[in-house]
Amino acid sequence: xxxxxxxxxxxxxxxGLLTMxxxxxxxxxxxxxxxxxLDDNPIFEALDRDLVQRCPLPLDRSxxxxxxxxxxxxxxxxxxxxxxxxxxxxxxxxGDLAGSAEGSIGLEISAGGKTIxxxxxxxxxxxxxxxxxxxxxxxxFDGTLWNDDEMIAAGTGxxxxxxxxHMSISGPEGSIALLGDLEIGRKIFIHVNNSNPVLLAxxxxxxxxxxxxxxxxxxxxxxxx
Amino acid sequence: xxxxxxxxxxxxxxxGLLTMxxxxxxxxxxxxxxxxxLDDNPIFEALDRDLVQRCPLPLDRSxxxxxxxxxxxxxxxxxxxxxxxxxxxxxxxxGDLAGSAEGSIGLEISAGGKTIxxxxxxxxxxxxxxxxxxxxxxxxFDGTLWNDDEMIAAGTGxxxxxxxxHMSISGPEGSIALLGDLEIGRKIFIHVNNSNPVLLAxxxxxxxxxxxxxxxxxxxxxxxx
Numbered sequence: 001x002x003x004x005x006x007x008x009x010x011x012x013x014x015x016g017l018l019t020m021x022x023x024x025x026x027x028x029x030x031x032x033x034x035x036x037x038l039d040d041n042p043i044f045e046a047l048d049r050d051l052v053q054r055c056p057l058p059l060d061r062s063x064x065x066x067x068x069x070x071x072x073x074x075x076x077x078x079x080x081x082x083x084x085x086x087x088x089x090x091x092x093x094x095g096d097l098a099g100s101a102e103g104s105i106g107l108e109i110s111a112g113g114k115t116i117x118x119x120x121x122x123x124x125x126x127x128x129x130x131x132x133x134x135x136x137x138x139x140x141f142d143g144t145l146w147n148d149d150e151m152i153a154a155g156t157g158x159x160x161x162x163x164x165x166h167m168s169i170s171g172p173e174g175s176i177a178l179l180g181d182l183e184i185g186r187k188i189f190i191h192v193n194n195s196n197p198v199l200l201a202x203x204x205x206x207x208x209x210x211x212x213x214x215x216x217x218x219x220x221x222x223x224x225x
Numbered sequence: 226x227x228x229x230x231x232x233x234x235x236x237x238x239x240x241g242l243l244t245m246x247x248x249x250x251x252x253x254x255x256x257x258x259x260x261x262x263l264d265d266n267p268i269f270e271a272l273d274r275d276l277v278q279r280c281p282l283p284l285d286r287s288x289x290x291x292x293x294x295x296x297x298x299x300x301x302x303x304x305x306x307x308x309x310x311x312x313x314x315x316x317x318x319x320g321d322l323a324g325s326a327e328g329s330i331g332l333e334i335s336a337g338g339k340t341i342x343x344x345x346x347x348x349x350x351x352x353x354x355x356x357x358x359x360x361x362x363x364x365x366f367d368g369t370l371w372n373d374d375e376m377i378a379a380g381t382g383x384x385x386x387x388x389x390x391h392m393s394i395s396g397p398e399g400s401i402a403l404l405g406d407l408e409i410g411r412k413i414f415i416h417v418n419n420s421n422p423v424l425l426a427x428x429x430x431x432x433x434x435x436x437x438x439x440x441x442x443x444x445x446x447x448x449x450x
Contacts, residue, residue, distance in 0.1 A: 011243050011271055018240045041266040046236055 084165035143189025309390035368414025
């Protein structure tokens with residue numbers, strides 16, 4: 001492994017770093033805002049800075065993260081996505097739940113003439129994001145919830161998807177509908193919450209999703225482009 | 226669950242808290258030093274202070290942590306154990322690897338007329354600790370390494386047990402030898418490192434340990450006293 005990229009400052013995004021402290025050397029890329037969150041938590045000094053270089057990931061500008069530059073290397077461009085501030089900073093942030101531009105990002109990853117897009121959390125689909133992901137060879141997209149209120153309906157939570165910074169898969173304002181007219185080679189939902197019925201292989205929701213040309217990511221999945 | 230007790234400020238001790246952020250209510254007990262480490266890391270604000278009360282665990286003084294006071298409740302007394310500062314704070318601490326008194330603790334837990342002792346990390350066996358754990362009904366003790374240099378010998382690390390704040394199980398200065406003359410109802414090694422041959426059920430080291438009256442803890446273990 002040569003590089004780790006963080007797409008946000010939620011615990012889900014960052015806590016895994018704490019298991020990577022056995023003197024592995026790698027580059028750690030994140031926006032300046034997320035790097036500041038790491039800096040503000042001394043526990044992440046577990047990643048020895050002599051081995052793990054913390055690299056600011058710019059927005060809307062491509063950087064080489066691994067391998068030689070050019071066709072054989074991997075280049076990454078981070079782009080802002082509507083999201084919200086991490087839950088554990090909400091009290092501190094007060095009412096400003098929309099967060100700043102760098103709070104959530106998507107990644108455009110290019111190598112060998114192919115380009116994939118990775119968007120694990122997206123509160124709404126802006127024209128800029130639509131343009132960015134159109135003609136992608138492979139899109140990984142926020143599949144947290146099927147319905148905005150499914151956690152409330154299931155009694156497993158008190159928050160809507162919108163409140164958590166996630167658009168839903170279904171409905172007229174859902175990702176299946178709003179991404180349906182784009183030309184995308186392959187479309188895979190990620191970050192699927194345990195309340196989401198698409199996780200059940202034989203659910204009607206899974207069938208609907210598959211008919212719309214989408215798949216669900218699975219552990220150990222390998223994809224050839 | 227009513228209470229969580231931290232026995233130190235290492236990532237092993239604290240990171241599990243990050244998975245307990247789903248609005249569970251409990252009391253979180255740790256020494257003032259460890260509570261300060263938590264305070265210094267905003268990521269632990271994931272544990273909503275309205276639900277998770279952070280309680281300073283005094284040293285050498287018993288407190289009621291759960292249930293009513295007296296015979297039916299659970300009382301805990303924390304006592305200092307020689308250890309070292311957490312790895313991720315070593316650079317900050319400079320050469321002072323011995324850490325302060327509160328860095329590592331053992332727990333004496335009493336309920337229903339029985340008393341157990343829980344000592345997951347212990348750099349050396351002081352007379353005070355020997356006195357404390359003598360006549361325990363059940364002792365859980367630091368079983369990190371069999372030999373002080375086994376990680377170096379196996380090529381899995383560059384540090385001795387002493388350097389990491391752990392006395393070894395074997396040898397004339399090991400825990401089997403130094404605890405052999407105490408009256409303890411049951412003795413179980415915990416915090417066993419993956420380099421330790423006692424993890425192998427049929428190893429000579431496991432047999433030696435069992436002959437000395439010790440067991441190894443296992444996931445899901447239940448103990449009747």
